[in-house]
Amino acid sequence: MSSQTYSISDLARELDITTRAIRFYEEQGLLSPERRGQERIYSPRDKVSLKLILRGKRIGFSLAECRELIELYDPTSGNQKQLHSMLAKIAERREQLEQQLLDIEQMKLELDTAEERCIQALEQTIKGEEIAQ
Structure with a gap:
């Protein structure tokens, strides 16, 4: 692993997020930078964690x-446990989305029925x- 480190502004700039968001993830215990006085020093592992958080958020994962x-x-x-867990979570999320799609289709049908009844009542x-008259 490289010994490269990052400041909070380096990570914010590189990953296109705010320093406030990074501090929030740190408060939630998802990142654990070293401290040098007031300065936060982030490791390559912190950067990987942050990328994982951002990817997880995009696909609807909770912070937990x-x-x-x-x-x-x-x-x-080789991160095998992590990858297997990620695959399981992806499958679970996909199932949730499929159910939401079915729920949306059902709701659209309900709206169509309600709309038709309103039109008939108005007529x-x-x-x-x-x-x-």
């Missing part, structure tokens, strides 16, 4: 799920007014 994946990070084993009201 991201934490679980970060804890499994073990480059000495009957208008016809009733025309007959009354």
